Amino acid sequence: MVRRVAVIGAGVGGLVSIKCCLDEGLEPTCFERSEDIGGIWRYTDSMDGGRVSVYRSVITNTSKEMSCFSDFPCPEDFPNYLPHAVLLEYFRMYARHFNLLRHIRFKTTALSVRRRPDFATSGQWEVVTETDGARESHVFDAVMVCTGHYQEPYLPLAFFPGIDTRFKGQYLHSREYKDVEAFRGKRVLVVGIGNTGGDLSVELSHVAAKVELHGCAKPSQGPGEPVARGITTRFNHFLDWLLPSALARRIRFRKFNSWFNHANYGLASTKSSYFKVIINEELPFCLLSGTVVLKPNVKEFTESSAVFEDGTIEENIDVVLFATGYSFSFPFLEESVRSLFDDNRSLYKSIFPPQLEKPTLAIIGLVQLTGSLMVGTEMQARWVTGIFAGGRRWNKLPPTSRMMADILKKKPPVKSNPSERENLKMSFISYVDEIASCAGVKPNVLRLLLTDPRLALAIFFGPCTSYQYRLVGQGQWSGARDAILTQWQRTLKPLRTRVVDESSSSSSGWRWMCLLALPVALTAGFLLSKYPQPGWSLRAGPRL
Secondary structure (H helix, E strand, C coil): CCCEEEEECCCHHHHHHHHHHHHCCCEEEEECCCCCCCHHHCCCCCCHHHCCCCCCCCECCCCHHHHCECCECCCCCCCCCCEHHHHHHHHHHHHHHCCCHHHEECCEEEEEEEECCCHHHHCCEEEEEEECCEEEEEEECEEEECCCCCCEECCCHHHCCCCCCCCCCEEEEHHHCCCCHHHCCCEEEEECCCHHHHHHHHHHCCCCCEEEEECCCCCECCCCCCHHHHHCEHHHHHHHHHCCHHHHHHHHHHHHHCCCCHHHHCCCCCCCCCCCCECCCCHHHHHHHCCEEEECCEEEECCCCEEECCCCEECCCCEEEECCCEECCCCCECHHHHCCCCCHHHCECCCECCCCCCCCEEECCCCCECCCHHHHHHHHHHHHHHHHHCCCCCCCCCCHHHHHHHHHHHCCCCCCCHHHHHHHCECHHHHHHHHHHHHCCCCCHHHHHHHCHHHHHHHHHCECCHHHHHCCCCCCCCCHHHHHHCHHHHHHHHHCCCCCCCCCCHHHHHHHHHHHHHHHHHHHHHHHHHCCCCCCCCCCCCCC
16 A cells, blocks of 8 residues: 655656545655756756756747646636746745645755565565755655656757867757857857757847758747637537547648748748647748748768768858757666666656556656646646555556557657657647546546537536546546636736727627537547547647
8 A cells, every 4th residue: 555655856856746645545756856846847057957947038949838747727817938047946846735845855966766675575675865965765555757848958969060079169959058148249159959958049030141051941920819719629629539630730830830931931831730839920021021030951070170971061050059959868766767768758658667467656747748747747647646545446557468559559659860859759639538537537528428418518528627537537626617617717927018999799799609519519528438548649749
């Protein structure tokens, strides 16, 4: 019987793991090597001890309603996209509200996590920690590893001949980037066109002599309301399931192109519907003004130049900034356990090493989703702590053979090119719904249509926010329904800084939309109950 649980790390995953342990009557002890909570979201100027943190100007790229914890909405006066300092304050509010800090041992490093000799029968772990130079050994019934996947900088130097042999300028990973001052007046090449690469290119364009952005062409966000609210809905997810994948990708591509023609900016090819979304509204304007120049792939580096695959050469480059992501590592885990999984796709549901005799080790937050990682991480922690606590029939893992078969079925082909790794993200709704089903907390839209039509329509056609997973099952929250029905008010609240006239027809328009949407939702609910969707699928393009 699991009682004492070790939680490694007090970032997002650590906080929700402590809270979920307490909800299940478990006894968590969290070990955090720094002096405060927040993990990567707690900004610091230094990188003491190899700690990774966001850079000074970071703002979340998923809105507060799509990212907040399922039983603790963000304050309505918080902006829709949170600067890192505001997000950290939200974490502090969460920790205070649920009294989590008393379970955290700060400035304590987990040195080793090893199975005890009687692990096959007890499932227990020996955890050795260090605080101010003093080592201590502990015995825990279970361990939740919450260090995330932003750990080791991924520097793909082998893909860039000459960068570490001939190039005389400076090259660094975005982990070392804190603000623009060190790049003032310099000619910078940014490698990687994900969210970080786009953000850094735009920011550097204000002070650098020239900024060039290298990477595969991919569309960016259009203007207007928070993009995830309009895309991450159960209705859109149902259409993705219903339509052939190629057609769904094409429709999505045309939707993004309706904001502006990405081919004209060199961001996307009109001949392909494979794409990746980056959240950056300023990048197109920087491309228009020439403050950022988009370049093809780099062929090689010389002493001061970059030679591109189209034959062009950019001279006098001062800095190459790699925005190429991170690799994960768990040096504190014993080698025999680390060898059981080479990535999150070797874990059952991206959480459990299936070969262990007892399911008492969980890797929390080692997943990439097309939506909020915070929501996915919380759902993982709820399911895991339910399994640790036992007592409910659905909170049990299947036999090892079935877990291995599930892993092999879903494991994608290996992508050697780093630019392709982003395509391995999992669908947010598919994955979170799958874990919610395992935990017995997935909402039943068809049943709600019969008992609470207004709520059912909001769930099906509105944004898929975390509150939906507090309507039923273990951890049910009485405020979930109201949180779902008032999420648009919380979105608009920080924008209503002056009084304007509103159309009186808005409420009647909403009633007509609900009336027209009812048969669609009924049909979808029937089809989903008759032909259940696969748990989650891996496609070449984003499945939002």
